[in-house]
Amino acid sequence: MDSEASSKRKRVPSTTAKAPQAETTGRERKRAKTQDARNIAVQTSDKALKDGQLDVYNFVKAREYEIRALEAGLSKSKKALTTRAFQSVPKDLRRRTASHNVKRVPKRLRNRAEKEMVEDNTPTVTARRRKPTPRMRLRLETAKRLQQLGARAKLKSNHPRIVEKDPEKMVCIQSREPKPKQNSLEPPPRPPSKFRERQLHKTWLPTHMFHAKRAHMTAPKDPLWRFALPLTPTDKSYRPTHRMSTERGAIGWDTSYMATIGLEGLTTCIEDALRALCVDDGDGADGKWGRRGRKWRAGKRSWEAWVYGKNKWSSKAIAPVSIIWCADTSREDDLKSHNPAAGGHSKAKVRAKKKVLVRVHPSAFLQLWEEVLKVSKIQSPPVMVEDLRFEIGSIEVTGPGSTEALRGVLKPSMVNRTETQSADSPEHIWTLLASLPNPGCLPPNALLGFCISDPRLHHPPRTLPHSQIHILPDDLQRTLATWPLDETQIAPCIFERASRHKASRALPSQKAINRRKGLALPGEYPEPVPTDPEIPILLLASRPASSAAQGTWTVLLPWKCVLPVWYTLMHYPLSTGGQ
Numbered sequence: 001m002d003s004e005a006s007s008k009r010k011r012v013p014s015t016t017a018k019a020p021q022a023e024t025t026g027r028e029r030k031r032a033k034t035q036d037a038r039n040i041a042v043q044t045s046d047k048a049l050k051d052g053q054l055d056v057y058n059f060v061k062a063r064e065y066e067i068r069a070l071e072a073g074l075s076k077s078k079k080a081l082t083t084r085a086f087q088s089v090p091k092d093l094r095r096r097t098a099s100h101n102v103k104r105v106p107k108r109l110r111n112r113a114e115k116e117m118v119e120d121n122t123p124t125v126t127a128r129r130r131k132p133t134p135r136m137r138l139r140l141e142t143a144k145r146l147q148q149l150g151a152r153a154k155l156k157s158n159h160p161r162i163v164e165k166d167p168e169k170m171v172c173i174q175s176r177e178p179k180p181k182q183n184s185l186e187p188p189p190r191p192p193s194k195f196r197e198r199q200l201h202k203t204w205l206p207t208h209m210f211h212a213k214r215a216h217m218t219a220p221k222d223p224l225w226r227f228a229l230p231l232t233p234t235d236k237s238y239r240p241t242h243r244m245s246t247e248r249g250a251i252g253w254d255t256s257y258m259a260t261i262g263l264e265g266l267t268t269c270i271e272d273a274l275r276a277l278c279v280d281d282g283d284g285a286d287g288k289w290g291r292r293g294r295k296w297r298a299g300k301r302s303w304e305a306w307v308y309g310k311n312k313w314s315s316k317a318i319a320p321v322s323i324i325w326c327a328d329t330s331r332e333d334d335l336k337s338h339n340p341a342a343g344g345h346s347k348a349k350v351r352a353k354k355k356v357l358v359r360v361h362p363s364a365f366l367q368l369w370e371e372v373l374k375v376s377k378i379q380s381p382p383v384m385v386e387d388l389r390f391e392i393g394s395i396e397v398t399g400p401g402s403t404e405a406l407r408g409v410l411k412p413s414m415v416n417r418t419e420t421q422s423a424d425s426p427e428h429i430w431t432l433l434a435s436l437p438n439p440g441c442l443p444p445n446a447l448l449g450f451c452i453s454d455p456r457l458h459h460p461p462r463t464l465p466h467s468q469i470h471i472l473p474d475d476l477q478r479t480l481a482t483w484p485l486d487e488t489q490i491a492p493c494i495f496e497r498a499s500r501h502k503a504s505r506a507l508p509s510q511k512a513i514n515r516r517k518g519l520a521l522p523g524e525y526p527e528p529v530p531t532d533p534e535i536p537i538l539l540l541a542s543r544p545a546s547s548a549a550q551g552t553w554t555v556l557l558p559w560k561c562v563l564p565v566w567y568t569l570m571h572y573p574l575s576t577g578g579q
Helices: 002-008 026-038 056-080 107-120 134-158 208-212 238-246 267-276 331-337 362-377 402-409 426-431 473-482 497-505 510-519 559-570
Strands: 215-217 230-233 251-254 259-266 302-308 317-325 353-360 384-387 392-398 447-452 535-542 552-558
Touching (some): 026 056, 208 215, 208 559, 259 362, 267 353, 267 362, 317 362, 317 535, 353 362, 362 384, 402 552, 402 559
Antiparallel strands (some): 215 230, 251 392, 259 353, 259 384, 302 317, 447 535, 535 552
């Protein structure tokens, strides 16, 4: 019995046999280091006492050993239980090279960091001995090039040209606007020189710099649909994200990777081209090409449907798309086109040109592009097809506070407008929707098109006043029931190429925006000036399949105007406390 009990007990490993040791974790090593720093070695004084007599020499030696052990323990514990200066900053301020450059830590910790570097003999980096980085090399090359250009300009100023003053000999050449490329793919925008090598085989979204600091991106050599896209956030945000999208707050995505195709031509030719792609719900006269699709064809609604190969209804499905028709130029033209007594079905309507936007997922863009080219060339006259992937960007926002956030950021432009807005205009209807809890409450696939001012002029944004957020329920319900934009929505400017390019080129620099903010009164926003850009946007409200789910706002706007709107939207303080 005793032998069995002894066999069950753990045996002490022998000193001769070397058993494999398990790898210790970082926490165990730190604990052992702390315990070792707290232990102080001592020496007994038994040898100093012999036959009742004190041996002074041995006694002093024992005390000397203990004093040295105490001093060593104090210095060891001081270094073991403290952290360096660059480890005392928040997680988002740490740098991998912080221990080699004191300028990378906050000012309150720089003196401490310098002292630590001197004690540890850490090699420092100075500007003279620093090897130029790729960015510094580009700056040096740019400065050298500017010096050469300045020298040439100075040389030319010393030899002035002979200016012709005779009006008869003066020749004035007026340049024409560049024609858009038809039926050909558009190259991506040319990035700045310092980022050009990073975008050889992919394209950055307008908000790439924002997401690269806050999310895990696709691998540099493995882009997704030829875009560098954010995959997962760096912080743990699943529960807050779910809460913002369902209970309170709002959440947004930069969906500028969605491809956009523009169609322009006669109304009948565009309809025949879309029918060739099997864009139909199969209801005949009551379907989308009949009575039920009248608002969609008039540009008052959007429509999501599947497209197929040419005349291949059930054998070659391509992808689901969103199709948006451009509304008529004015309200009178819209009423005339739907009133047979007023000549709505005359030859002028048949020969009228219309514009259509087709949005599709980038994975199916090339396949849909080839099919659209095929069906557009067989029309008479042919339909012009334009690649708008890098001209029109988009932002999606969902959540109970999505309408309030967009309402506080997208402010209708008042530049060069002296007349007062009517109560049924898209700008005025947009101001009434701030208290809308769910975009799904709007009419199915409703849209609003108007121009907004530069959001950077109102940055940082402020929460809307209480009177604009809490509108009387009866007024909101009356607006949603009647929806006046079915009669007053005119052609959105985002369909016009000139409006998109004008807004992109007229965007002032951030330095100019800051200068205007500095000249404004304290607590006031800068006053609008006639040179402020008017950014054309198109708001699409989608209703989910489930009535309990939240709807989604989709904002279409010029590609270069996505970033100013995005930054202001991310800093909007919601009245519900979420963001």
